[in-house]
Each structure stands twice: as C-alpha cells, then as structure tokens.
Amino acid sequence: MPLxxxxxxxxxxxxxxxxxxxxxxxxxxxxxxxxxLSQHLGAPAKPVVAVGQSVRKGELIGEPTGFxxxxxxxxxxxxxxxxxxxxxxxxxxxxxxxxENDGNEEWTNLKDHPDYMNLSPEEMKxxxxxxxxxxxGGAAFPTVVKLSPPKExxxxxxxxxxxxxxxxxxxxxxxxxxxxxEVVEGLRILMKVLRxxxxxxxxxxxxPEAVASMKGAVSDDRSMEVCSLPTKYPQGAEKMLIxxxxxxxxxxxxxxxxxxxxxxxxxxxFAVFEAVRFGKPLIERVVTVTGxxxxxxxxxxxxxxxxxxxxxxxxxxxxxENMKVISGGPMMGxxxxxxxxxxxxxxxxxxxMADDNIVHADSFGPxxxxxxxxxxxxxxxxxxMLSIYAEKGLYEGAKEYxxxxxxxxxxxxxxxxxxxxxxxxxxxxxxxxKP
Amino acid sequence: MEIIKxxxxxxxxxxxxxxxxxxxxxWSVSASLLPATVMGAxxxxxxxxxxxxxxxxxxxxxxxxxxxxxxxxxTVQDGSAFLTGLLLGLNLPPAVPVxxxxxxxxxxxxxxxxxxxxxxYNIFNxxxxxxxxxxxxxxxxxxxxxxxxxRFFLLDxxxxxxxxxxxxxxxxxxxxxxxxxxxxxxxxxxIGNRGGSIGETSGxxxxxGAAFLFYRRYITWHIPLPFLGTAALxxxxxxxxxxxxxGDPLLHLLxxxxxxxxxxxxxxxxxxxxxxxxxxxFGIGCGFLTMLIRLKGGYPEGVMFAILIMNAFAPLIDRGxxxxxxxxxxx
Numbered sequence: 001m002p003l004x005x006x007x008x009x010x011x012x013x014x015x016x017x018x019x020x021x022x023x024x025x026x027x028x029x030x031x032x033x034x035x036x037l038s039q040h041l042g043a044p045a046k047p048v049v050a051v052g053q054s055v056r057k058g059e060l061i062g063e064p065t066g067f068x069x070x071x072x073x074x075x076x077x078x079x080x081x082x083x084x085x086x087x088x089x090x091x092x093x094x095x096x097x098x099x100e101n102d103g104n105e106e107w108t109n110l111k112d113h114p115d116y117m118n119l120s121p122e123e124m125k126x127x128x129x130x131x132x133x134x135x136x137g138g139a140a141f142p143t144v145v146k147l148s149p150p151k152e153x154x155x156x157x158x159x160x161x162x163x164x165x166x167x168x169x170x171x172x173x174x175x176x177x178x179x180x181x182e183v184v185e186g187l188r189i190l191m192k193v194l195r196x197x198x199x200x201x202x203x204x205x206x207x208p209e210a211v212a213s214m215k216g217a218v219s220d221d222r223s224m225e226v227c228s229l230p231t232k233y234p235q236g237a238e239k240m241l242i243x244x245x246x247x248x249x250x251x252x253x254x255x256x257x258x259x260x261x262x263x264x265x266x267x268x269x270f271a272v273f274e275a276v277r278f279g280k281p282l283i284e285r286v287v288t289v290t291g292x293x294x295x296x297x298x299x300x301x302x303x304x305x306x307x308x309x310x311x312x313x314x315x316x317x318x319x320x321e322n323m324k325v326i327s328g329g330p331m332m333g334x335x336x337x338x339x340x341x342x343x344x345x346x347x348x349x350x351x352x353m354a355d356d357n358i359v360h361a362d363s364f365g366p367x368x369x370x371x372x373x374x375x376x377x378x379x380x381x382x383x384x385m386l387s388i389y390a391e392k393g394l395y396e397g398a399k400e401y402x403x404x405x406x407x408x409x410x411x412x413x414x415x416x417x418x419x420x421x422x423x424x425x426x427x428x429x430x431x432x433x434k435p
Numbered sequence: 436m437e438i439i440k441x442x443x444x445x446x447x448x449x450x451x452x453x454x455x456x457x458x459x460x461x462w463s464v465s466a467s468l469l470p471a472t473v474m475g476a477x478x479x480x481x482x483x484x485x486x487x488x489x490x491x492x493x494x495x496x497x498x499x500x501x502x503x504x505x506x507x508x509x510t511v512q513d514g515s516a517f518l519t520g521l522l523l524g525l526n527l528p529p530a531v532p533v534x535x536x537x538x539x540x541x542x543x544x545x546x547x548x549x550x551x552x553x554x555x556y557n558i559f560n561x562x563x564x565x566x567x568x569x570x571x572x573x574x575x576x577x578x579x580x581x582x583x584x585x586r587f588f589l590l591d592x593x594x595x596x597x598x599x600x601x602x603x604x605x606x607x608x609x610x611x612x613x614x615x616x617x618x619x620x621x622x623x624x625x626i627g628n629r630g631g632s633i634g635e636t637s638g639x640x641x642x643x644g645a646a647f648l649f650y651r652r653y654i655t656w657h658i659p660l661p662f663l664g665t666a667a668l669x670x671x672x673x674x675x676x677x678x679x680x681x682g683d684p685l686l687h688l689l690x691x692x693x694x695x696x697x698x699x700x701x702x703x704x705x706x707x708x709x710x711x712x713x714x715x716x717f718g719i720g721c722g723f724l725t726m727l728i729r730l731k732g733g734y735p736e737g738v739m740f741a742i743l744i745m746n747a748f749a750p751l752i753d754r755g756x757x758x759x760x761x762x763x764x765x766x
Contacts, residue, residue, distance in 0.1 A: 010453075013451075239761060239762065249761060250762050252760055252761070322443075322444065323444065324443060324446070324450065330450040330451045331449045331450075331451070332449070333450065334448070335443070335444065335445040335446055335450065336445070337445045338443070339443070359450060359451065365513065365554070366552075366556065368457055368460075368554060368705055369555065369704050369705050369707075369709045370704040371704070371709030371710065374710055374711075374758065378761065379760060379761045380759050380761045380763075381758075381760065382710070382753075382757060382758075402760050405760055405761070408448070413448075414449050414451065414452055414453055415453050416452075416453075417453075417457045417460055418456075418555075423449065427447070
C-alpha cells in the first residue's frame, strides 16, 4: 500500500548506525535506584512504603491518586533508604523513593496467565493499569487512560508506533528485531481491550529489517498490517503517524480518539504483553545509550530508577568533559544539567553529543523570513511569526498564529538559518498566555 | 558518582541544527551574481566595475559605521550589506559620478534597512529604494546609459538609449532597425550587448546565477515564474501596436531589469511573502505592475517600482495566505 505522507517534515542525519547493531543487554545492577513517584503525565503516585522497609522486585511502592495517574513499583529488591524530593531529567524536584539494591533480584509474587488471550478486556485493562504502564515513547501518558475512551468516541484502529523517527534512538528497533512476537502479542491484547478489528504497525522505511521482522511475526493474521512509512521526521508524532497510515487528520488540540484511533509505542506494547502474560509491572525498559560522546554505544535493558551516571559508566563513560547529555532524542529530548537523575518509564535514550556536535544557543540572528520553517512545519503553522511575536513579548499575537497547535517537534529550529531558538520562544509564549 | 568535573552543556531542544546559515545564504546569492557582474564588466568596462565596487564598499561601511555609532555589534560579516551593495551597483548605469553610489548605498542601508530595525525588519528592498531615490533625485544621471564597449551595432554616440527606452519613445520598428533583425536583437539582448544597468543586461549570465540558486534551493519558482509568466502574457496580449495578441513577450522578458528583478530582487526573503501561495500572488502582482508601467506609465521600465509596491503588500499577503493548520477544516 503506497502511503502518502503528511506535509512538511525534515531529514536530519539519523545516526542510528552507532547503536543499531547492538543487541539489547542488561545493565550492571545499580547500587541504588531513585524511583520518582511522578514519571507519568497526570497526578503523582502516593508512596505506600516507609523508610527502612524491605521491598521486593516488582513490589508496589506508590499507588495512583486519580484516573490520570499510574502506580509505581520497585525495580530492585532491597531496602527503602529515603523518600523525598529528588532531581529528575527535566530539571524539576519530584517526590521519589530511594531503594538500596541488595542484589538478590528477589521478585514479588507475579500472577502468570498462559492463556491470557482468554482474559476479558476488563481483566486485561486491570492488569495494564496495575502494572503502571505508561506511554514509553517519551510523553509517558498512562496507557490505561488511552484504553478507556468515552462511550461516544468509538475506536476502530490501533496503531503501534515503530517509526522511531528521532535520530540516534534504536531501542524500539532492537525490540522489533529481537522480540517481534511479544510486540505483536501486545498489539493483539490492545486490540482486544479496545474491541478493535484492525491493527497497524508503522515503521519508517529506513528500517527494512524491522519491517521484515514484524511482518514475520504478524504472519498470516489478517487483522494486523505492517506499514512501511516514508522516512521523515516527525513521522512518529501521533498525528503524523495517523495521517500517514489512515489518512485521517486529528483536529487541532484534540486527541487521536477523535478520529477513532489509539496509538501505542513499540516498547509499550511489549510492556503490555509482559503485564498481561506474566503479571509483570513496568520496572525496566530498553534505553539506547548512544552519541559520539560516549565510549561504547549500547541498547541497555535498564531498571527504572537507575541513575544516568551509572548507565553512562556502564557504557565506558564520556569521551570528554564539557559534553551535552540528552535524555530522549536530539530533536525533542532534554539536555541534562546533572547525571545524577534517574531513568524513568519515559526515558527512550541517552544521547551524548560530542564537543563538535553541540549547538550552542548563545547567539542567534533576526528572522530573515526565508520561509523554510513554514515549508517544513508539519502542523501547517508559521513558526517564524510565532518566534517573532514571542521574542517581542507579544504573546497574544503568537496565539493568533496557532501557538497552542505547536507540539514542539523542533523542525523549524532545525532548519532555521538564523539559528533562532524557535521552540524555546514558543514554550515561553505558551507559559505566558492561556490557551 | 562523580564522573564529570566541568558542567554539562544545557540548552533547549532541538539539539541538532542544519548547516544552513544566514551568512552562507547571503554570500551564495552574492556569488550567484558573479556571472552578471563579469558580463557587466566586459560590456561596460572598468568604470562599471568601479561603480559596483564603490556601492559594495559604501554599503558595508554604512552598515558598520551605523552600528558602531549606536554601539551595536557589527553584522557586516553576515553578507547582507555586501549583497545589497552588489545589487545596487548592478542596478546603476555604468558611468555615474562617484557620489551616486555613495548616496544610494546610504539610503539603502541606513534609511531603508537600519532605521527600520536592521536585517529582517525592513519593509522595502534596500537596493531598490536606494535606486528609486537616485532615479528621482538625479533623473538625468540615472538615465545616462552607456553604449556597450564591445559593440557591433547601435548609435554612434557614446551614450545610448536602452531597448525599452527606444521602444517607448520611437516604437518597435526603430528597435528592429537598430539591431538589424529579430534574431540578432534577441541574441544581443540574451548575451547582454545592449544599453542598460550594469548587471541587468545579460540574460545568459543572470540565468546561470539563478540556476545555481534554484539548485541550492535558495530560491524556488514561486516568485520568478509567475512574475515572468504574467509579464510575458501581458506583453503578448497588450504589447503590440494597437492590436491585441501581437506583442513580443521575449523582447520584454530579455530587456530592462526583468530577469534580475524576478530572480534576484523580488525573491529577497525579507521583503517578499514567506508563504508559498502568497509568493505566487506576489509574483503575479510584480509582473502585472511591471507591464502596466512599461506599457502605460511614464517610465520605460517598471520592474523597480513594481517590486517596491508589492513589497508593501508582502505582510498582508502572508496573512491572507496562511497555510491550513493540520487537522483544521478551514480551506
């Protein structure tokens, strides 16, 4: 099926060859983990353990405090040594539980379900909720919320997002190569929960091995289709992915369910399978540790709460000092100010930029109205005008140019010849006016 | 775990950028005008080279001194003042007194560009305002066209009229007389062997430069094509002697500043619309106004005023032709 893509987008160097051939390996066990109680969009979890208490691997340590919230589990067996505010990757202090790892890897009791496909949709959903699964592509939206659309919004399609359009990242790619049948089972479960007849797996066509691998796993199941997508950033943005695969456009500021679609990430589907099949909570994830500035690029199965410093040490350390370390991909990730922050459920990768790749934001020029940003904006906005209005403090004016339709993919700032910090200006404007 | 001693570099996403820079664009556009400059030098001699050089020096100096006077960082290295000077020079008659390039440059850089806020904020094309100011202040000097030195034809005097001037004053028949026959006229116009501004005469050289800009995607068809197409269409329909559909579009395209204007002046990023559909409208407007002035106006040539008038509409056009927001119903 030839797919017509969305308008705009860019082709940054993908740099995936740094880590694409590295099989997923387990990280060296950390001495301690710092597990934030707020790793997801929505209300933080409430701690249900006390300092000094012993916990086992997979044991509940924080319970959800609302519908849009998620439980949090211990990723090691050991002792709770502190509960308090700790720095996270976005630079905020968040309530977290610190657990000292006793190294015994002693699991809590998990409920196995070999005949999981006979569970009812409601039972499946319960397991997904209890496992604390959130979107693992980066936004960390509680999965169970996406699986609970209101009655008046019927869903007819589930899409697994295997685009992995951010440069450098290869975690989803490795999962699709190494665990294709688990991912497909995850999709099957998601389709059953949503009572949907059609599932798609969208993969950018620069990953033919992943397309072949997933096609093999789907085999002759007619309800699922593997789609090879044009390689173009941000192909993996929900709205763009839905447009490419189904032709439907999610209205501005609406959710995908508006066009009867639910999108889940590859890693999320894998976690869903593990939760429903083995009762396993989300306590570890694949993190791509990569970039020119790290000694050894790896795809690491990492315990949630592992400090990024530990993970980097595990990959041979930094090449040099004065590096830029990014949590997530280089287009939308956060630059870290400290490496003593934990890996969370939404950490897709750690990218270490070498000296000569670092973009310094210290100087930028005026907008010369070349229109490059307008050409490539996947949302059809005029980023040039957003940046000019925001720069002058005219935030209401920025609103007229669709400020809140921008999802900060960064294409505009990537192409800008004047190196204007367009995303930063957009964020500033968003913080100053009401939607 | 202490594995770093120096602080990490922190900035907002995206963390990778394309290699394109404003300076690279400006210097590339300047480079693309090299063939036209060389042809101007060939046809009009050292005096023309001096005029262009003086425009460049005066423009760069104006920008530098203005910014120094206001205790701002000098931006001459971004190449935009150089480009403005070059374009102004290429738009001047070959033999003008030395104060002409200087005055034109100051008007272009200080009045048109810097007083409006510098690069990116000027409403009008600086080089064209510089030229327009000179045309109105020194009408005699600014129409003192020099005969190409490498001449095979034309009047015997040192000064000459431009083909458009002849067309306006004496008609197409006289023009044919001057050039001999139609094919030879087209040929001379194409290589640039005619009276005119230094850089506007050689269609061949300008097309070479434009081809480079298209190849680098520094310009797209959205402005030049509608500009030239509209002008050609109007020239064909209304450009004849009283009869409709008897005009000579090729003559109009190859004479005056049509190609220089359509490919290098109307395409100036700052003063043209940035929305693609808007650019088409802008180009059509430029072509229409150029021909309106050429056929009905007082001046033989209309490219300069056409572009300047459309410059004023660029922000409005951008507003009117905003692209459809993804997922929204409108348009």
